[in-house]
Amino acid sequence: MGKKPAQTDILQGTLDMLILQLLAPGAAHGHTIAYAIERRSEEVLLVEHGSLYPALHRLEDRGWIASFWGTSENNRKARYYRLTPSGRKQLSVEMSRWERVVRAVNQVLRPAEE
């Protein structure tokens, strides 16, 4: 498979969080999400756009996002995803956990600062 296992295993939760975060302002379809993540993560998290789809499926299965078929900006049919209320809650849970982890790691790496 094209994705690097070591990378995604660690960053799996991060990818989920990123998707939720991206959907927070409003609904988007897979193509849009893929480019957005690629841009924001500088291709670290998404080497191939295909690997986005299992993550979307998992999030949808957990009820954090919902999907519907819509028409894209250039008039094509596309599957749109939007955040559900429980997904919004999950996003804040994951954000605060992420911040805790980042703070903790930072403190280990740079104890002298502050």
Added chain:
Amino acid sequence: MSWRRFLKRRWWDDERAREIAAYLETETADNIARGMPPAEAAAAARRKFGNPGLVREEIYRMNTIGWLESTWQDLRYGMRTLRLSPGFAAVAIVSLALGIGANTAIFQLLDAIRLRSLPVQNPRELAEMKIVGGNQGMGLNQQYGELTRPLWELIRDKHQAFSGTFAWSANQRCIGRGSEMRHFNQLLVSGEFFRVLGVQPFRGRLLGPRDEGACPASAAVASYAYWQSELGGRDLSSGIKLFADNSLVQIVGITPPEFFGMAVGDSFDLALPLCQPKDGLRRDIFEVSVMGRLKPGWTIERASAAMAVLSPGIFEATVPPGRDPRTDRMYKHFRLAAYPASTGVSGARETYDESLWLLLAITGLVLLIACANLANLMLARASARGREIAVRLALGASRGRLLRQLLAESGLLAGIGCGLGIALSQTLCRLLLWSVSPEGQPVELRIVTDWRVLLYASAAAVLSCVIFGALPALRASNSSPATAMKAGGRGMTAGRERFSLQRAMVIAQISVSLLLLVGALLFVRSFRNLLLFSPGMRESGITSAFLGYWQSNQPPDRWMAFERELLTEIQNTPGVLSAATTTNVPLSGGSWQHGIHAGDKEGLSKFTWVSPDYFATMGIPVIRGRGLTQNDTSTSQRVAVVNEMLARRMFNGADPIGKTLRTAPEPNYPSTIYEVVGVIPDTKYDDIQGEMPPQTLAPASQFPAQGPWASVMIRSNLPPDALIAVIKRKLARNHPDVVTEFRDFQRGIRDGLMAERMMATVSGFFGLLAALLAMVGLYGVISFLVARRRNEIGIRLALGAERGQVVAMVMREAARLLAIGVVTGVALSLLAGRGAGSLLFGLRPYDPLTLVTAALLLALIAAVASFLPARRASKLNPMVALRDE
């Protein structure tokens, strides 16, 4: 795991496929917009996305349940491979269905007559009271009658072990008047019967203590079946009255459909209360079965101990009158005990129990042969697929996964075979029951496919699947891929050890089918012996008639004269060659015996009182002295004709003519001294299978206990149906009140051979089936060996071997297998013969002729089975065989 996801996995796969297509379209369009040529744009889009198949697969795997999916895959794969070889599948399924079906059918019968509890409340609490060791043949004994009614009344009043007790008895009585008369199965019950059993009425009320009173009884309860068939399911409130056994009774209720009484295999039509006869209860008729429901906390052992304590007092108070002191002493020493009665009592159980267990063993062996056959076929298939399996193993399939796939195929076969077998068992069961039911007297059994039967059938299926499926599968999955790929059909001759398993299977098949063939031959020959056995009297052209004149107002002192009038009318009917009355129809199961003394010797003899023409009618020659004549009257000297057995036993073989016999006294049969006037040869008495007992025949005119009925043996050269019609019409015209019943004597004898006929037919069928299966098995293995040795045979032929030599070489192989199989088979038969001895008539289980016949039959079958592949081998074109590689 989530079933919701699992069930929607295909839908999701479609959705995701469309979504991925949408992504690729958008990306391609964007690429074109960026200025790429269309073909490059599409390729770039795909590169960007990665492998769509892998993505879909990953999502699909999230949705599915691993083991379920792969099992389903295996089953579908198995189904496809079976569909590829329909011949193999058909043979496998049919032989399994036959094997499992036959097994299940026999088990179902055993279940019905032996294992299933009575359809009453808490049957496990029921116990029956019996005399330990039985009553030693004293008094009159009815079927299922263990105790006398005076004994029952004492037990009822004195016992402590039971929360309730009841007595019941079953017999056949008449309903309706004169020529309208029909028989019905009567169940006589004590007042507490239905309450203690906990049977609830289906309609109306059941009998209770208030119905017990002076005879005749006025209330009766009908069984559901009788109510439906004979009473038309009529409403009880309209008052259904029947003329049962000479008195009018009203039907007050109906029992529930599942209640058949206490005797498994019989059924009852009407239940009447045990009423009190005007002249008191008889102490010498053992007519009732006494049962009770144990009090909470009481066991059978404790109840038996309590009954043992009560016994001396109870027996002391009920000594039958008119016996000699020795019998009285024996009677007073009887002891009562309690026996479990949860499965009721059954005559069918005693008749068929042994046969059914034997049949279960036979059908089990047939199933085993079928399994061995299938195992061989599977082994052959597995080695034909050796390369495929080797490739799979080399590509990384786990052995477990491979094993599961191979087992799925046999599991599928076993499953289909089991399903068909259960369906088949219903038909087989009914066929068997029908085959043992004499005309007009069906054996009534509730055949239900209950959990026990289903469990048994599935166990049989699983077991056979393990036998024929697991072994070949294990073998195939254990092969090392490297050798299998290398060997793949390239060997010149077949390795020996590789086929030792198949050889062992064939040997097992041959020996087991020899065993079954021996069994079949024994039972068929035993049945033939019975059919051909001469009972010492005429069988064909005889009709027996039962005449009852209790409704015709003849005073008791006219009974004997009236009987003679009826006999004369029958004798004067055109077509009747001769006719005679008798107190007992021979070979019909009835028995009548008295203790006798001759000088200082004492013994037992069967007693029959017959009219003078009896010997001529039945074709029994009087070999010494004279027969009975019209001159032997009620006032003349008491005389008797005895058989040779009696002469041997009582007179040491000396000429008994002129000597005297004295009978032991019994109620209604005072001690009498008979002068022996004639001797007849030994004849069979109550049935063909039994021995030839000592017999005494005395003149009907001197019968001390005449009742208002008679049996008449009629010899005629008319067909029985025509004769019966003529006599019936004549008697109905002259004596409309006389109840008549006719029976073809020979057919009655044949009806007594039902169990033997069943054994002969069923074991014959399975013996042939086993031989057939063994033939298929041997044919398969020899063909397979020939196919494996194609190259070798090709080389031999190319080097100048004669075709005959090739045939001989192949047949030698078959002969070796046959020889080992026959030797083990004979050993098995000798071992198993011990179990069948008591069911055989006129032969020993170690019958050499039977063993040799079976072995020859099997050798013939084996020769045919191996000759075909041997000939095919000899017809091999060496060039083709060698070039094939």
